[in-house]
Amino acid sequence: MDIIDKAKKLQAKALEKNEEKKTEFRGHQSCIRDLVINDPSVVNEKKLMPDRHPQMDLFICDLFNVSPKDDLHSMEHPIFSLATKPDTRIRYYEHNGNSIKIVPSVLGLATIWDKDIWIYAISQLIAARDQGREVSRRIRITVHDLLISTNRQTGGDHYKRLQAAFERLAGTRITTDIETNGVRIKHLFGLLDEIRIVEKSPNDERMIAVEIVLPEWLFNSVLGNECLNISRDYFRLRGGLERRLYELARKHCGHQFSWKISLELLHKKTGSSASIKEFRRKIKCVAEGNGLPDYCLSFIKNTDQVLFQNRGK
Numbered sequence: 678m679d680i681i682d683k684a685k686k687l688q689a690k691a692l693e694k695n696e697e698k699k700t701e702f703r704g705h706q707s708c709i710r711d712l713v714i715n716d717p718s719v720v721n722e723k724k725l726m727p728d729r730h731p732q733m734d735l736f737i738c739d740l741f742n743v744s745p746k747d748d749l750h751s752m753e754h755p756i757f758s759l760a761t762k763p764d765t766r767i768r769y770y771e772h773n774g775n776s777i778k779i780v781p782s783v784l785g786l787a788t789i790w791d792k793d794i795w796i797y798a799i800s801q802l803i804a805a806r807d808q809g810r811e812v813s814r815r816i817r818i819t820v821h822d823l824l825i826s827t828n829r830q831t832g833g834d835h836y837k838r839l840q841a842a843f844e845r846l847a848g849t850r851i852t853t854d855i856e857t858n859g860v861r862i863k864h865l866f867g868l869l870d871e872i873r874i875v876e877k878s879p880n881d882e883r884m885i886a887v888e889i890v891l892p893e894w895l896f897n898s899v900l901g902n903e904c905l906n907i908s909r910d911y912f913r914l915r916g917g918l919e920r921r922l923y924e925l926a927r928k929h930c931g932h933q934f935s936w937k938i939s940l941e942l943l944h945k946k947t948g949s950s951a952s953i954k955e956f957r958r959k960i961k962c963v964a965e966g967n968g969l970p971d972y973c974l975s976f977i978k979n980t981d982q983v984l985f986q987n988r989g990k
Contacts, residue, residue: 720970725970726915728828744800744907744909746803746905747905747924748795749903749928750855752928753928754853755946756948757789757921759788768948772946778851785845786845787842787848788917794823794846796907798889799895801818803899814892816889817886819885828912833883840884847867849868851866857897858900871889872889908923922969925985926971926985931987935987939983941953943960
């Protein structure tokens with residue numbers, strides 16, 4: 678009986694030590710998780726969509742050889758809808774002497790996700806120009822390359838969604854006097870002047886290649902170098918508000934340590950259709966999620982302001 682009792686005691690001690698180690702390990706995991714979520718220098722990867730194409734073929738297009746580019750004026754002004762449902766409101770926006778009117782088609786305003794086509798086209802133009810090639814407003818796009826570059830899936834439905842994006846871009850009309858490349862002219866234009874499907878799959882109706890004509894206003898921005906590099910992780914952001922906040926942070930914070938803005942003005946700049954109360958709640962959620970590439974944001978309750986900080990600083 679003594680041997681059996683000793684064996685039982687040893688077994689009980691071993692189980693107790695094992696449980697202590699498990700508890701200690703869970704504590705370490707919790708600390709690491711809290712550190713990642715609360716440390717402003719670390720992006721919370723859980724808040725980003727997965728990188729769907731980590732092994733990209735380098736020959737696919739020029740975009741893989743350069744950082745994606747966004748134009749300064751659409752980063753500054755709320756041209757694109759943040760909603761996933763059709764937005765048919767006419768928008769007016771005035772700031773610092775610039776005015777802009779955005780009129781949707783019956784399909785709704787072009788969305789912040791539709792803007793991926795603009796970003797891809799701008800990046801292609803700048804890459805071609807930097808290589809010494811002649812550039813024009815007419816660009817030929819291989820649709821599969823566009824889907825991969827913008828971290829989208831390549832199934833049949835996604836080709837259909839992309840076609841709808843082309844149509845919304847062409848249908849959204851802009852009236853503005855924003856100066857581009859040193860010229861201020863009253864412009865009325867669509868976000869795309871022309872779309873032409875030049876090649877389809879022999880097996881189905883999927884687009885293979887498309888020719889688009891960029892509006893002169895946007896083309897002038899490219900010629901005037903009025904564009905900024907953006908993170909590739911921009912295409913991994915799930916929400917429209919998060920994408921818009923990243924654009925504003927990149928435009929205004931840039932390589933500085935920080936940028937502060939009132940919640941009311943930020944609400945105006947994002948183009949959000951939410952009430953101020955709901956917008957404040959959403960900003961708090963984004964701050965807690967800590968998922969913006971390159972920047973983190975904090976909500977300052979006592980002054981009702983939002984502080985953006987550069988993770989690299």
